[in-house]
Amino acid sequence: QLQLQESGPGLVKPSETLSLTCTVSGGSISSTSYYWGWIRQPPGKGLEWIGSIYYTGSTYYNPSLKSRVTISVDTSKNQFSLKLSSVTAADTAIYYCARRTVTTVEYWGQGTRVTVSS
């Protein structure tokens, strides 16, 4: 059974860079059928697509976040990562990593809460 697990700091200071890693188990991140992505959910609000990456390293970002987002993949560790720069309180959210196909998001990690505060 595929499992995705987010890890990273739960508290980030304003203007700094948020960094999260997703470890994939029960399946290969190098599969040609899937993309690996990040989705966030601010407290009490809806879901927002951040971006995704293919195992080759091709990336696709939400235009509203593109200037601040970097997603990378490490196939040797079966992991992919998110960096979000210049964070503000508006970036406080639960961050989910996920596996998607072109048509849908099939599997979600349990999510990790990130708070932006000094």
Next chain:
Amino acid sequence: QSALTQPPSASGSPGQSVTISCTGTSSDIGIYDYVSWYQQHPGKAPKLMIYEVNKRPSGVPDRFSGSKSGNTASLTVSGLQAEDEADYYCSSYAGSNNFVVFGGGTKLTVL
């Protein structure tokens, strides 16, 4: 790309049916049969319930069904059960840049 539009709330009594709508545009729902629906219980990650408009993943009860007409997709939950009380989100593939757009979510209450 703008978020898809969902009603903030819906409700029904046990055993009844309820339908949740999700309105997009001719750039997402209207052009792609790639609408998905997710169920989210409090404190939990979303769970895929419907994909490609009307397909159910293994293990999802057939009480859940999806449809689409024009720029609007719908999720119908038949034979409501207490455990169906949750937030429901729709999403659609939106083409350019492999983008995914979500709805704002609908809180389903089982009365």
